[in-house]
Amino acid sequence: MPPPTTSITHALDLADARHWTRxxxxxxxxxxxxxxxxxxxxxxxxxxxxxxxxxxxxxxxxxxxxxxxxxxxxxxxxxxxxQPRIRWRAHQQILAHHGCVTVQLHARFSYTTPNGEFDDPRLRRITEDLPPMHARHLFDARHADTTDDELRCILADAVGEAYFFRILPPDQQQAALTISDLHLIQFHY
Structure with missing residues (x-):
C-alpha cells in the first residue's frame, strides 16, 4: 500500500505505480x-x-x-x-470498465448553498467509489498536468456526488462542496 499523502497529484501518481511494467x-x-x-x-x-x-x-x-x-x-x-504511455493505457482500461476508482481521504469540508457558505468542523474519513464521469475528469486533468487546486475541485465534486448528495432527489438544489482541509488521500484502481 502506498504511503499516505496530502497531494492529489502525488496520490494519483502512487496509484499509477501499481500499473508500471518495470x-x-x-x-x-x-x-x-x-x-x-x-x-x-x-x-x-x-x-x-x-x-x-x-x-x-x-x-x-x-x-x-x-x-x-x-x-x-x-x-x-x-x-x-x-511510463506515461503505460499510465495513459491503464487509465483508458479503467474508464472502459466503468471507471472503478476508489478514493480514501481524511478531510474537512465546506458547503456553499444559496443561503451562504458553511464550514463543517468535523474531520471525516471517507472511502468512496468515484462516479465514472468524475474519474474521467480527474484522469484527463492529471494528463493535462493541472494544478493540485484544480484536481481538488474535481475531487470535491466527485465526493459530493458520490457521498454527500447521493440521497437527494434530482430536483432538489444541491450545495457545492469544497475540500477545506486535506489530511491524507489515497487512490485505489
Whole structure:
C-alpha cells in the first residue's frame, strides 16, 4: 500500500505505480540522469529547488549536498513522469470498465448553498467509489498536468456526488462542496 499523502497529484501518481511494467532507476544519480533526459534542466532544477549545475553534479554521481528533502522531491518527480504511455493505457482500461476508482481521504469540508457558505468542523474519513464521469475528469486533468487546486475541485465534486448528495432527489438544489482541509488521500484502481 502506498504511503499516505496530502497531494492529489502525488496520490494519483502512487496509484499509477501499481500499473508500471518495470521499475524506475533506484539510485538518486540514475533517477536524475533519467529526469534530465526527459525534462529541461532549468525546469527540473526549479522543481527540485536547486541550481542546474548541482543537478548535473548529482547526475554524475557526486551526491554532496543531497539531503533527504531533495531525495523525496526526486522520488516524486520519478513517480510523476515514469511510463506515461503505460499510465495513459491503464487509465483508458479503467474508464472502459466503468471507471472503478476508489478514493480514501481524511478531510474537512465546506458547503456553499444559496443561503451562504458553511464550514463543517468535523474531520471525516471517507472511502468512496468515484462516479465514472468524475474519474474521467480527474484522469484527463492529471494528463493535462493541472494544478493540485484544480484536481481538488474535481475531487470535491466527485465526493459530493458520490457521498454527500447521493440521497437527494434530482430536483432538489444541491450545495457545492469544497475540500477545506486535506489530511491524507489515497487512490485505489
Amino acid at each position: 521499475q524506475p532507476p533506484a539510485t538518486p544519480a540514475a533517477r536524475l540522469r533519467h529526469l534530465l533526459h526527459t525534462q529541461p534542466p532549468d525546469k527540473l532544477a526549479t522543481r527540485l529547488f536547486v541550481y542546474p549545475t548541482t543537478l548535473a553534479r548529482w547526475a554524475d554521481g557526486d551526491l554532496t549536498g543531497l539531503n533527504p528533502t531533495h531525495t523525496v522531491l526526486i522520488d516524486r518527480e520519478i513517480h510523476r513522469g515514469w
